[in-house]
Amino acid sequence: MQLKKVLKTFSIAALFFAAATPVCGQDLLARQAPVDRKMKALDTIALRHIIDRELAENPSAMLYEEWSNKYAHQASVLPDSFRIDLRHFAMPTSSRVITSNYGRRWGRMHKGIDVKVYIGDTIRSAFDGKVRIVRYEAGGYGNFVVIRHNNGLETIYGHMSKQLVRENQQVRAGDPIGLGGNTGRSTGSHLHFETRLGGIALDPALMFDFRNQDVTADFYTYRSKSKNRGVAVNDIASTSSEEFEPAEVEGLAPTNTKAKSAPVTKKSSKNSRDNARFHKVAKGETLYSIAKRRGTTVEKLSKINRLGKKAKIRPGQIIRFS
16 A cells, blocks of 8 residues: 555656656757857857958958969959058068169060079068969060969069979968079079069069168058059050060950050150160179260169169160160
């Protein structure tokens, strides 16, 4: 009799427990739902912070629409202004000697600067980034490398004797990417160095001071209407880094190029073709001896060739004297 009472009590207790369990489970889910919503919101905020941080560290992601290993220059639509972070840089070479500046040269645009290096000198990546082009071009850059940097710039390193990186390789500022040389269309060992933003060539001297082995500031702001912007986008279709047109240049549609090209005045045409005269430097010649021979002054030679006061000239170099 006592055993029956115990079993009956146990059965009733088990029944109540079984009936109460789903209710507890539902209560637990009800309590957990707000927590899940909060966690989801936190995850969204965290993800947004991660994306914002990545864009801040890698502005090139929003500046360029595509990644291509085909073209050395790609014309992109640029904002009215764009701030380029020049911090955490490395000088491409330890050489301080500029042999040719950015600008008009021999009637055409020289869209980079030439820095004196010797065959075998180490060439380094200017900033963190990713290698986009590693190629050889006999009639132009020779052995060259194009790197797209996280700050939005693309840098081009030409005439190297050897490349030390591969396409799509991540590099850090200061990493060796090649060796100095005299390949391609070159009249002596040097580094041809270009800085481009969305395909537009900018004067590297606006950002890099090779003589002092430093950058000009922590930031450089590109403005579309700036006089120092470099070269118009539609110029990319017709001219290149030096006095040649690499096959890797991606031009705009011919109709656009023709329609938007700046008209050439008779005066500028005459200056570039009729009045410009050049002298090929022979061994042992100096700016002083050339100036004396050509009936001009060292100051004028330095000005029209954009040479520094202590710039050295080399045999075979072409000097404009009028």
